[in-house]
Structure formats: C-alpha cells, structure tokens
Amino acid sequence: MNNIIKLFKQYSNTDDALKLIYGIPSAEHFDCVFVAPSWNIEKVFDLSATKTEFLFESVDITAHKIVHNDKKYLYANLKIGAPNILDFCMSCADLNCDKFVFIGSAGALIPEIKLGDIIIPEYSISGDGASLYLYDKLDSKNMFKKAHSNSALNQEIKHICEHQNIKTVNAVPISVDSIFCEYQHLDEFKDMGASIIEMESATFFNAMNLIGKPASAVLIISDNSSVGQHLIDKDKETRKKYRDARTHIKDILLNI
Numbered sequence: 001m002n003n004i005i006k007l008f009k010q011y012s013n014t015d016d017a018l019k020l021i022y023g024i025p026s027a028e029h030f031d032c033v034f035v036a037p038s039w040n041i042e043k044v045f046d047l048s049a050t051k052t053e054f055l056f057e058s059v060d061i062t063a064h065k066i067v068h069n070d071k072k073y074l075y076a077n078l079k080i081g082a083p084n085i086l087d088f089c090m091s092c093a094d095l096n097c098d099k100f101v102f103i104g105s106a107g108a109l110i111p112e113i114k115l116g117d118i119i120i121p122e123y124s125i126s127g128d129g130a131s132l133y134l135y136d137k138l139d140s141k142n143m144f145k146k147a148h149s150n151s152a153l154n155q156e157i158k159h160i161c162e163h164q165n166i167k168t169v170n171a172v173p174i175s176v177d178s179i180f181c182e183y184q185h186l187d188e189f190k191d192m193g194a195s196i197i198e199m200e201s202a203t204f205f206n207a208m209n210l211i212g213k214p215a216s217a218v219l220i221i222s223d224n225s226s227v228g229q230h231l232i233d234k235d236k237e238t239r240k241k242y243r244d245a246r247t248h249i250k251d252i253l254l255n256i
Contacts, residue, residue, distance in 0.1 A: 002210060004134070005093050018091040023056025024063055024074065026092075031071040032099040032256045033092065037078045037085060037200055039103065044075075044249050060084065068254045082130035082175060082203040089207035099153060099256060100208055102217040103249060105242070106173055106198040108224035109190050115229055115238060116245030117169040119219040120157055123148040124202035125174040125194050131206045144192060147175075147205035150214035157216055160255045166248050171195045173219065175202035186225060196221065218252060220245050 009015055019025045036044070041052065041064050052075075055063040059079075066073040074097070078084050085102075092100070106119065123146045135142055161168050174194035176182050182189075182197060189197060201217045208215035222242045223229045229238055 002093065003136075004090060004210070008090070016094070018095055021058075021091060022061045022063060022076070022088065023058065024076075024095070026094040027096055029072065030065075030074040030095070030097040032101060032253070033074045033076060033095070033097050034253055035076050035078065035085065035088070035100060035102045035204060037080045037104055039246075040077050041075050043246065044103070044253070046250070050250070050254075061088070066254075073253070073256075080199065082128040082177065082200050085200045085203050086130045086133070086207055089204060090211065092213065093211040098214060100204075100213050100215040101153075101157070101253065101256065102201055102204045102215065103253070104198060104200065104217075104219060105222035106171075106196040106219040108171075108196050108221050108229075109186060109226060110195050111224070111226050113169060113171055113195060113221055113224065115221055115224060115241045117171075117221040118161070118166060118245065118248065119171045119173070119196060119217075119221070120154050120161075120168050121149060121171065121173050121201065121217055121219065122151070122154065123172065124205055124217075125172065125189075125192055126202040126206060127174045127176045127189070128199070128203050129177055130203045131175075134206050134210055144174075147202040148209065149205050149216045150208075153214045153216040157218065157252060157256065160252055164248070164251045164255070166252065173198050173201050173217075175199055183225070218249060220249070 051067045053065040062077040064075045173196045
C-alpha cells in the first residue's frame, strides 16, 4: 500500500476517506471521473438533456452522477487550487474507477495559442507546492519537474475529438499556486518550456500516477497574456469565444 494512504488511514482511523469527506462510497463503480475545480456541472452539461443525479455537497465538493449510454460518470466540482485537488485524488485510491479526466481552463503564454483552443497535455510542469508532499522527503529540488498524463487515455480522448471534428492543439502547461503573483515570472515559465499556465493539472497527474490511476486532462484557453487578452474583466467577445469552446467539452466527456 502507498505509504501516504497507509499513514492517512492509520491516523484518521478510516478506510473510506472518499465517502467520509466527499460523500462518495469507494465501492461504487464509475466508468470515468471528471475532476473540475472551477466549473460547476451546469457550465459543462445541459441538465435538461443529460441524466444526472445529485450525490453530495459540502464546502469541499459538489458531486453528481451522470448516466449516459449505459455508462456512469462522476462529476466532482472541487474548490480551486492544487491542495484541494491533491486531497481528493488521494482519497480516490480505492475508488472503483480506472479513468480520471481533469477539465478546466488555462491561460496562454505565447501568441500562437488562441482563445478557445483545446489542449490535451502529455505532461505538466510542477510549479506547485502541493506536489512536493507526494515525495518521501520534502525537497525544493522536486519543484518544476514534469508530471506525465496517461498516453493511452490521451490517445483515446484525441480519437474522440477527431471523431467529433474537434481540433486539439499541443501545448505544455505549468501549474502554479498564485494567479496574483504569476505575472512576475512569466518569462521564467516560458524558459522552462511552458506555453500555457493553470493551477492544478501537475498535482492531478502526480497524484494519479502515485495511486496508479490513468489520468488525462482537457484544457480550454481562456486568456492570453502575450496578446493582451486578460484573465480578469474579459470583454464580451472574449467571453463568448471561451464559452463557445467550452460547449464542446460535453461531447468529449460523454464518449470516454
């Protein structure tokens, strides 16, 4: 057993943290888990046309079950930030599910990446502090390492996109801990090879790799600092392009 999981169960005196913290019994089967730190379910799915069931709500999560074409999906709308993603992912170690997909937005760092582009990253750069806690010893040398997604699941999702005539673009995310402070370091991030920026995908990949669960991500570009498309206080046209692109997400997820 993973030592992190073992120690948590020992000190918390529970064998099902997922149920006790997030209201989801680990024994229940799901074909895929959608992890969404910034989008409530209404932002992705048309609830009038999608069979959903409310499962649980707390300060940490709003969880829904989606049933589609004889498949069951879990939609986990979590609080923003890598620590929240980390704790949820580790709680999923015993969950009866073998596919996990992170969904969310990212900002572009270079002009070549356009608003509304859809990214399925091969890896993310760990610029987050939460990932450091997954190592046996805390060591700042583990900052900015690559966190890899699952290549087979990536290919499955890319094939779905091709079948749906949804274009994807190659890009490398860096996950950071602060929106406010990121702008001081944009050139450093680009020097590391990052072309987009967000907050959680590296932690998601690192945690899923540690518990042995295949994981991928679908990211939509919401802004671009290199061409003056702002993250905050977007104009009407920018918001429309981003929201129009997000309507394609359901067509990807419900075919996994």
